[in-house]
Amino acid sequence: MSIKVKDILGLKIFKDSELIAGENGVEKIVKSASLMEVPDIYPYLEAHNILLTTLFPIHQNENAQKELLPKLNKKEISAICIKPGRYVESIPEIMIEQAESLNLPLIRLGDNANLSTMANKILELSLDKHLSTLEFRNNIHEKLMDLFLKGKSLDFLVNSLAEMIKNPVILSDTDFKTISISKDLKDKNIEFIFPNNDRTIFNKKLKLQIDDHIIYKENLITHPIKAGNQCFGYLLTQKGYLDPENLQLAIEQASLLIASVFYKNNAVLEKEKNFQDAFIRNILQGKIKSQIEAIEKARAFGWELEFPQIMMIIKIFTEDEVKKKKYYEKILNNDQIEKVFNQSLSIYQDKIKTIYINDSLVVFINAIFDKRIQKNLKDVGEKIIDKIDVNSKVGVGISQVIKSIDRFPAAYKITEKNLDIARILEQNSFVMKYDEYEIFNLIDKISDFELLNSFLDKKLGKLIRHERESEMNLIETLRVLIDNNFNLKKSAKAMYLHYNTMRYRVEKLKDYGINIEDGYQLAEIVFAYNIHLWLKANDQLRL
Structure with missing residues (x-):
C-alpha cells in the first residue's frame, strides 16, 4: 500500500x-x-x-x-x-x-x-515502501514469467494472477465477452453494461455487474492485451487493498505475457489458416479432382465437408479499403455468420466454412437437407446483413446446389459475376439467388467479347454514347421500364416522376432507336441491356 x-x-x-x-x-x-x-x-x-x-x-x-x-x-x-x-x-x-x-x-x-x-x-x-514495492513487482514478474515459460494455459495464468493480487480477475475479448475468469468468479453471473450503446473501452459509464454487485469503471483497472497493433482483449480487476500502482503494474505485466500467449496461438492458427485458404482456393480453381481427398483434407481443418453443397458469397461495397478490412475481420473474428446459421437453421460450425477470398467472404454450407436450406437461405442472407451491421452496401449471393467437387469452380464464378451485376441493379443491400439472373449465365457462355460488344453497339450504342454527355439518365429510365414490364405509370412512380415526364423520356428513347411498342425489337433491347450489365461487371465494355 x-x-x-x-x-x-x-x-x-x-x-x-x-x-x-x-x-x-x-x-x-x-x-x-x-x-x-x-x-x-x-x-x-x-x-x-x-x-x-x-x-x-x-x-x-x-x-x-x-x-x-x-x-x-x-x-x-x-x-x-x-x-x-x-x-x-x-x-x-x-x-x-x-x-x-x-x-x-x-x-x-x-x-x-x-x-x-x-x-x-x-x-x-x-524508502522501505519503495523497496517493498520493488520486491512485490519483481516477485510478480518472476512468478508470471515462470508460468509463461512452462507453457501454462490462459485459465492457469488468470487464476495465478488472481491469487497473487488477492483479487478476482476477468479476461475478455475486445467485445467484452469473457474468455477466462478466476476461480472465485465461477458460478457467478458476469455482465458488462454499456450505457448509451457505446460498446467500447472508451465508454466512461461502463459498468461490470457480478450477480447483484455493480462495479463502476472508475473502480476497475482495465488493461488491453496488445501485441504490436493488434488488440486481443482486456484484463480486468477491481481496485482492491493493494497499492493502485502495484495492482496496475501486476495487471500490465500479466497483460504482456497473456498477449504473448495470444500471439503464439494466433501464429499457429494463422499458419493453419494459410493452409486452409490455399486448399479452398484449389477447390474453387478446380485443382482438386478427388472428392474423397477433399473431404479428408477438410476434416483436418475442422470442416465436415459433405455433398451437396451451397455457396454464399458476401461482399461489402465500399471504396474505403481500411474500413472494409476491419468489417471483414470483425465478421470473421466474432463468428457472426456461423451464429446466424446456427440460430436460423440449427447448422453448427463444423457444417459450414467461412473464408476471406478475392475481396469477399465465401461461405460453404452442407446442404444434405437441401430443400429446407434452399427455401430459407434468402431469409438467412437478410439476417446476415442485419447482423454484420456495417455502414455500407452489402450484397449476398447464393449459388445453385453443388453436387460434386468439380462443380465448385463454375458455381463460384457464376455467383460472383451475378453479385457484381446485382450491385449495379440494386440501390441498397440485397440478397440474390443464382436463378434470379439466369440470363447472365447464358451470356457467360458466349466467350466472344467482340461479338457481345458489337451486338450491344447496334442496339444501345447511340444511347450509351449520349449518356456520357447528358444528365437525363435515359439508361436508368430504361432499367426502371424493364423492371416494371414497360408500364409507364408504375415506372413514373418508381422514379418519382410525373407521368407526362415519363412519356417524354420514352419519346426520347425512340430517338436512340428504342421503340417499346415493337415486341421483337423490345426483346432484343432487353437482351442488349443485360449484355451491357454483364460486360460492365466483367470490365469488358468497349463502347
Missing part, C-alpha cells in the same frame, strides 16, 4: 503532534519530506511531499503566511507540519481556516519536535 498522511501520524516520533485542520485529506499519498529553510521554497517542492517548518523564513511577513497554504496546495503538497513557539507564538488562524477549506492536513508539532529527524523518518518509511 502507498504511504498516506494518516500513516505518518501513526509514527512514534509524531506521538506529541496534533492534526488541527484538513482532516479530510489524511488519505493523501506521501512520497517524501522537505524542510522550509527559505521563503521562496515553491520551485523546489514536488508533489506528494510533507513540508516541515517553524515558519522562521516568513515569521515577520504576514502576506507570505496568508499565501503559503494556497501555494502549497497548487504544488500538490500532501500536508504541512508547523512547530510553533520559537518564531511564531501560535499557528495563524488564517492558516487553520485555509487548511480546512483546502482539505490540506495541518499538523501542529510538539515543543520537543526535531524537524530533521522527523523528515528522515518519513524518508525511511518511503
Whole structure:
C-alpha cells in the first residue's frame, strides 16, 4: 500500500503532534519530506511531499503566511507540519481556516519536535515502501514469467494472477465477452453494461455487474492485451487493498505475457489458416479432382465437408479499403455468420466454412437437407446483413446446389459475376439467388467479347454514347421500364416522376432507336441491356 498522511501520524516520533485542520485529506499519498529553510521554497517542492517548518523564513511577513497554504496546495503538497513557539507564538488562524477549506492536513508539532529527524523518518518509511514495492513487482514478474515459460494455459495464468493480487480477475475479448475468469468468479453471473450503446473501452459509464454487485469503471483497472497493433482483449480487476500502482503494474505485466500467449496461438492458427485458404482456393480453381481427398483434407481443418453443397458469397461495397478490412475481420473474428446459421437453421460450425477470398467472404454450407436450406437461405442472407451491421452496401449471393467437387469452380464464378451485376441493379443491400439472373449465365457462355460488344453497339450504342454527355439518365429510365414490364405509370412512380415526364423520356428513347411498342425489337433491347450489365461487371465494355 502507498504511504498516506494518516500513516505518518501513526509514527512514534509524531506521538506529541496534533492534526488541527484538513482532516479530510489524511488519505493523501506521501512520497517524501522537505524542510522550509527559505521563503521562496515553491520551485523546489514536488508533489506528494510533507513540508516541515517553524515558519522562521516568513515569521515577520504576514502576506507570505496568508499565501503559503494556497501555494502549497497548487504544488500538490500532501500536508504541512508547523512547530510553533520559537518564531511564531501560535499557528495563524488564517492558516487553520485555509487548511480546512483546502482539505490540506495541518499538523501542529510538539515543543520537543526535531524537524530533521522527523523528515528522515518519513524518508525511511518511503524508502522501505519503495523497496517493498520493488520486491512485490519483481516477485510478480518472476512468478508470471515462470508460468509463461512452462507453457501454462490462459485459465492457469488468470487464476495465478488472481491469487497473487488477492483479487478476482476477468479476461475478455475486445467485445467484452469473457474468455477466462478466476476461480472465485465461477458460478457467478458476469455482465458488462454499456450505457448509451457505446460498446467500447472508451465508454466512461461502463459498468461490470457480478450477480447483484455493480462495479463502476472508475473502480476497475482495465488493461488491453496488445501485441504490436493488434488488440486481443482486456484484463480486468477491481481496485482492491493493494497499492493502485502495484495492482496496475501486476495487471500490465500479466497483460504482456497473456498477449504473448495470444500471439503464439494466433501464429499457429494463422499458419493453419494459410493452409486452409490455399486448399479452398484449389477447390474453387478446380485443382482438386478427388472428392474423397477433399473431404479428408477438410476434416483436418475442422470442416465436415459433405455433398451437396451451397455457396454464399458476401461482399461489402465500399471504396474505403481500411474500413472494409476491419468489417471483414470483425465478421470473421466474432463468428457472426456461423451464429446466424446456427440460430436460423440449427447448422453448427463444423457444417459450414467461412473464408476471406478475392475481396469477399465465401461461405460453404452442407446442404444434405437441401430443400429446407434452399427455401430459407434468402431469409438467412437478410439476417446476415442485419447482423454484420456495417455502414455500407452489402450484397449476398447464393449459388445453385453443388453436387460434386468439380462443380465448385463454375458455381463460384457464376455467383460472383451475378453479385457484381446485382450491385449495379440494386440501390441498397440485397440478397440474390443464382436463378434470379439466369440470363447472365447464358451470356457467360458466349466467350466472344467482340461479338457481345458489337451486338450491344447496334442496339444501345447511340444511347450509351449520349449518356456520357447528358444528365437525363435515359439508361436508368430504361432499367426502371424493364423492371416494371414497360408500364409507364408504375415506372413514373418508381422514379418519382410525373407521368407526362415519363412519356417524354420514352419519346426520347425512340430517338436512340428504342421503340417499346415493337415486341421483337423490345426483346432484343432487353437482351442488349443485360449484355451491357454483364460486360460492365466483367470490365469488358468497349463502347
